[in-house]
Amino acid sequence: MDFRPAPEWQTTEWLNSPEPLDLESLRGRVVVVHAFQMLCPGCVARGIPQAQRVAELFKASPLTVVGLHTVFEHHAAMHIESLRAFVHEYRIRFPVGIDAPGPDGDPMPRTMRAYAMQGTPTTVLIDSRGRLRSQVFGVHDDLLLGAEIGALLIEADDPTAQLHQAGDRDD
Secondary structure (H helix, E strand, O other), X not given: XXXXXXXXXXXXXXXXXXXXXXXXXXXXXXXXXXXEOOOOHHHHHHHHHHHHHHHHHOOOOOEEEEEEEOOOOOHHHOOHHHHHHHHHHOOOOOOEEEEOXXXXXXXXXXXXXXXXXXXXXXXXXXXXXXXXXXXXXXXXXXXXXXXXXXXXXXXXXXXXXXXXXXXXXXX
């Protein structure tokens, strides 16, 4: 199975990180990206809590959870100061990148477009070699997400292993 390299993130700023993150600096680690908007009910009720649980449960593993605040609607209400307050109030501890706005007034942010995301929440799994392995729009099932993460962590420990399971996705 051939997996394409994950597109690089195009961000304007980072919260909860002393410096900007990129895929190259995370090579060797499994990366779980949680794309969200702070005014998205599914993100607030299910997606962000799930990302926080993943970050906590796998903190001793070679895994990094990254939030991507990707605003494609209600732009005026979701500026940086509102996001800072949101991250503080919801006690989000993982790094959160702010997706760069689309060019020439395009309402779709750059990273969201590069990944062809349909909306938020979206969960993206990137393997330890920087390859896009799974992308799920909507709240990802906890059990399936845990199984996918476990398989990618095993593969990271043994690069000759490949993810072979019913939930394997190329999208």
